[in-house]
Amino acid sequence: MALVRRKTPSIEISPQQLVEIDSPTADAIEREYCERRLINFLQRAWHVVEPKIPLSREGLWYMEAMCEHLEALYRSEILNLLINIPGRMGKSLTSVVFFPSWIWAIAPEFRFIFGSYSAYLSRRDSRQTRRVIQSSWYQRLWGDQFSLLGDQNQIERFDNNQSGYRIATSVGGLGTGEGASIIGVDDPHNIKQAESDTQREDALNWWDETMGDRLNNQRTGGKLIIAHRTHARDLSAHVLEQGGYTHLCLPMEYESDRSCFTKVRPRDAEVETKQEEDTGETLYCHDPREEEGQLMDPSRVGPPELERLQRSLGSYAWPARLQQRPSLREGGMIKLDWFPRYRVPLNHYDEIVQSWDTANKKGAQHAYSVCLTIGRTKGKDHLLHVFREKMNIPETQRTVKNMANTHWGPVSALLIENAASGVGIIQHLQADTTLPIIPANPTLDKETRMDIETPALEAGNLWLPEEAEWLPEFETEMRDFPSSRFMDQADALSQYLAWARQKVPTDWSMY
Missing domain, CATH: 3.40.50.300 (P-loop containing nucleotide triphosphate hydrolases)
Known part of the structure; x- marks a missing residue:
């Protein structure tokens, strides 16, 4: 016709x-x-x-x-x-x-x-x-x-x-x-x-x-x-x-x-x-929105209504029906039993690495800025600390500088996603500090990036502490990924795992 x-x-x-x-x-x-x-x-x-x-x-x-x-x-x-x-x-x-x-x-x-x-x-x-x-x-x-x-x-x-x-x-x-x-x-x-x-x-x-x-x-x-x-x-x-x-x-x-x-x-x-x-x-x-978390039609579904919908639908249903990204009910992409546990941190690590996922703005509807601190030694990666706060860009810049000198020593690699707010933060820190900044350039979506790195997790390469104040939120996000309410900790983790996988070691006795 x-x-x-x-x-x-x-x-x-x-x-x-x-x-x-x-x-x-x-x-x-x-x-x-x-x-x-x-x-x-x-x-x-x-x-x-x-x-x-x-x-x-x-x-x-x-x-x-x-x-x-x-x-x-x-x-x-x-x-x-x-x-x-x-x-x-x-x-x-x-x-x-x-x-x-x-x-x-x-x-x-x-x-x-x-x-x-x-x-x-x-x-x-x-x-x-x-x-x-x-x-x-x-x-x-x-x-x-x-x-x-x-x-x-x-x-x-x-x-x-x-x-x-x-x-x-x-x-x-x-x-x-x-x-x-x-x-x-x-x-x-x-x-x-x-x-x-x-x-x-x-x-x-x-x-x-x-x-x-x-x-x-x-x-x-x-x-x-x-x-x-x-x-x-x-x-x-x-x-x-x-x-x-x-x-x-x-x-x-x-x-x-x-x-x-x-x-x-x-x-x-x-x-x-x-x-x-x-x-x-x-x-x-075809999506004119620019801010992370911006709603389709706030006159019909604003933040309070969205929160009620999420509670009503539950953690399994709302990512599918609202965000159009369903997951299988029998579990997410990451299994918590993949992570070995350590009782106390080591006295010395060969490398201290921080992986940052930075947010654009501060506010209830915006994502968190996250920093994972990882200690590396002889093939064992210990997740030592997770920092997770909602901050604006100036606050994030100050926090990155302050956290670079850790309890376990200064960082030897500081990964920051080279996108959105991270671009300006990288430029500012490179101009004003001598920190070992490594811009990370993501080319794939969050789920695909993590999917590529899951073999390292399944092999037990990342150790978690037996107890930590930040641990429950981290475990919840890992368990629910990719249906988590926020995925900033997962982003920072996949960013670190990609860097570790591609890194050419200078001391092969470490591996």
């Missing part, structure tokens, strides 16, 4: 000005405004489905990011789209209600099949779509483009007189027969089903086998998955492993090392870009 937009003149005028214009002209302007971009349509149609709940202006950025990717799917600029975003952020309304309604305003011949883990949810979204299309607002603007057929105007399926239709199904349904221009699933797993290997595999097989050949045109048709994460082996993980999906991933709290880049070009010309390592193609950033 050809993907053709109905051509209309481009008129730059805001919807607020429409009230000052006579009705026929105002309708033509509003129609052109809505057809131009899905986000425009969403803002104008919002009142139809949520007449009492205003659209959040603070959250408009992530809705626009979703809309830009959905538009690219409609234009066949991308063919497979995965969107991971927390629940209750308008993902269903945007993707399976407003999106098909907007396309029918432009190309009413399009055919859709949308599913969910629940037939109830699929029918709910189908009713909402029909509610938009049958509204007086929509009919006033596009009533002359198509009409719904009376003999196929049901909850599970409704057709229009231009050969388009929208079918609602559920995971496991739609055995044979129908195809579509775009197929999609909104939340393929519920929380309990995701914990069942059998039910989770059923959902994966349904997507691969039942829905896999439903596109009417395999060259131009689109596949859409939109969900919050539920399990480390859910459908999102499955298709990411298969490859070929554009992945828009927006966590509740901003994590700088997971900032989302895709091939879809945003309308904002000032957006940050980078080059894809394998192909050299330009990737565009």
Whole structure:
């Protein structure tokens, strides 16, 4: 099926000005405004489905990011789209209600099949779509483009007189027969089903086998998955492993090392870009947040609400459902029994190394600045001390200098991550001190960096004390990683382990 937009003149005028214009002209302007971009349509149609709940202006950025990717799917600029975003952020309304309604305003011949883990949810979204299309607002603007057929105007399926239709199904349904221009699933797993290997595999097989050949045109048709994460082996993980999906991933709290880049070009010309390592193609950033821990929409979920959500969901569920980084329930990446224990520190160490992970700002919502002090001798690495405080950059600079002369002697290597706040701290210390600064340049995400270093931990190369004031928090973060609330201690540890692994020893008798 050809993907053709109905051509209309481009008129730059805001919807607020429409009230000052006579009705026929105002309708033509509003129609052109809505057809131009899905986000425009969403803002104008919002009142139809949520007449009492205003659209959040603070959250408009992530809705626009979703809309830009959905538009690219409609234009066949991308063919497979995965969107991971927390629940209750308008993902269903945007993707399976407003999106098909907007396309029918432009190309009413399009055919859709949308599913969910629940037939109830699929029918709910189908009713909402029909509610938009049958509204007086929509009919006033596009009533002359198509009409719904009376003999196929049901909850599970409704057709229009231009050969388009929208079918609602559920995971496991739609055995044979129908195809579509775009197929999609909104939340393929519920929380309990995701914990069942059998039910989770059923959902994966349904997507691969039942829905896999439903596109009417395999060259131009689109596949859409939109969900919050539920399990480390859910459908999102499955298709990411298969490859070929554009992945828009927006966590509740901003994590700088997971900032989302895709091939879809945003309308904002000032957006940050980078080059894809394998192909050299330009990737565009879709998360405008800059501060670590910055929330998606503070008008809806601020720090107190987030804290309540985290307590309610628990340490296993909230990293998946809010941050889109699930872990396996049977344990994290690091096992506490990998760490041998020492009773008291040695009197002498051949080397004292400190590994710093520095934060940008001081505040309850920001990350900690962390320093691990490690004593090295004859192949044994003793973690001697963990410093962990929330500090601003000047405080961090002073603390790094003060801590460099330890109880066990001066440091022989001082590792500082050469990114974000660490860049300025390194420059300041190199200019003002003779400390043995070693800039560490991370190129991978937190989880991958630690994954590379886990063999050293599993081999028992890092010893922990039997008792220490800082030990419980360190053990908790290691046990829960990568689902920990904060991962600064883990970052500092993987940074040290990478340095130790790559270090060329000058005295081989130590090893």
